[in-house]
Amino acid sequence: LRVNPEKKEEKERVTLALLRATLRLAAAHGFSSLGLREVSRAADIAPTSFYRHFADMEELGLALIDDLAGRYVDTLVERARATSTGPLGVVEMIVGGALAGVASDPELVRFILAERVGAVPAFRAALDRVLSLLGAALRDAFTADLAVHGAKVPAPDIGRAAVVLLLEACSQALDQGPEQVPVLRERAIGQIRMLLSGATAATGTTGKA
Amino acid sequence: LRVNPEKKEEKERVTLALLRATLRLAAAHGFSSLGLREVSRAADIAPTSFYRHFADMEELGLALIDDLAGRYVDTLVERARATSTGPLGVVEMIVGGALAGVASDPELVRFILAERVGAVPAFRAALDRVLSLLGAALRDAFTADLAVHGAKVPAPDIGRAAVVLLLEACSQALDQGPEQVPVLRERAIGQIRMLLSGATAATGTTGKA
DNA sequence: TGTACATCAGTGAACGCGCGTTCACTGATGTAC
DNA sequence: TGTACATCAGTGAACGCGCGTTCACTGATGTAC
DSSP states (O other), X not given: OOOOXXXXXXXXXXXXXXXXXXXXXXXXXXXXXXXXXXXXXXTTSOGGGGGXXXXXXHHHHHHIIIIXXXXXXXXXXXXXXXXXXXXXXXXXXXXXXXXXXXXXXXXXXXXXHHHHTSSOHHHHHHHHHHHHHHHHHHHHXXXXXXXXXXXXXXXXXXXXXXXXXXXXXXXXXXXHOGGGHHHHHHHHHHHHHHHHHHHHHOSOSSSOO | OOOOHHHHHHHHHHHHHHHHHHHHHHHHHOGGGXXXXXXXXXXXXXXXXXXXXXXXXXXXXXXXXXXXXXXXXXXXXXXXXXXXXXXXXXXXXXXXXXXXXXXXXXXXXXXXXXXHTSSOXXXXXXXXXXXXXXXXXXXXXXXHHHHHHTOOOOOTTXXXXXXXXXXXXXXXXXXXXXXXXXXXXXXXXXXXXXXXXXXXXXXXXXXXX
């Protein structure tokens, strides 16, 4: 038996409505407080129809991470790979891209920030996997250029550290509003550059400064 | 009318039981999914007795932040102030202290990490206030010693950046277990030292590396 | 000293409500022949 | 072509359950005089 592509598309439209409704409600009251009925109501379907798309809220949350969060992070990874102006340029591009995401989809960013350290282990693991890709891309972008210059190769966890500082800037942008974004942008760029210059300038971090 | 100090002590014993029960349950299912009945049951009091201590779960959460989280962070602040072996020594002390907290009270640290970026604005604000104290103490410890050496004074947000990297180490320690702590410790120390050395070594971070 | 009153943490019964889940059904669409 | 059957997203009724909150009460302790 085949499936009508129109039908498939229609189903995915409803599935997306559930995902978006969840993000909207989670931004206000937190994902873990949401119920299947509340989300279904917000997506304009009957509570029982929820089961046509997900077995429970946890499965929906994983779809949220794999689909929407994954796409957002992939965008940043592409940015990091496509930037050819060296490590410092990559830092500017990635911070700008992340903060642009905060402006265009604040609910998604809030979800990522919250569930990355939330109470559901499966969510933490899934987001860790997604964000590791970004960390690896940043580390590659940093070291590739440095190798050309013959400088010291930084620790492999510098990509992850940069991601952490990046996410903190997003968190503050969410709380402090769009008028603070330029300041937060420069601050995050400065912090990641400090990290980068500290990692490459000194020949040993254990020695006294 | 006076109150019997014995009675007051007894009430505070029950209040503390509610706070600890909440931390235990929140570590498993998330604070925002908890109800007053569930917490009261875990603390061995009747649901209606809850109201003798807190008006609702949000008030309890704020007490959790002001009392338990505040005490934990104060310990770290004291450590930062009491260390006299320079910025590099402060980094070691503070990372060690934070990770010791993860070992001794993992539920509290999970709560701090989660609610710092969770869905309740009042919790985010209260934790931001508490963690700002630590950031300021770190910045002071970093700059005080550097002033003696006549080096460049780092950006004021370096304390906050160090706190963010510190919290990330705690988060990974919670997820990866105690046997990974020594590795995470060295990694966090390295990252914060990179930040510090990058902030003080270069005269300008905008120039090409 | 004794007696009357105030305070206050803890309680059990009761309420209305929203929850997750089950079930049997509808109706549109695709397949077999 | 027409007819019988399969698939599947969506539905409304119904269930038992735990929730937050109210209320009037108990009993221990402190205060007034």
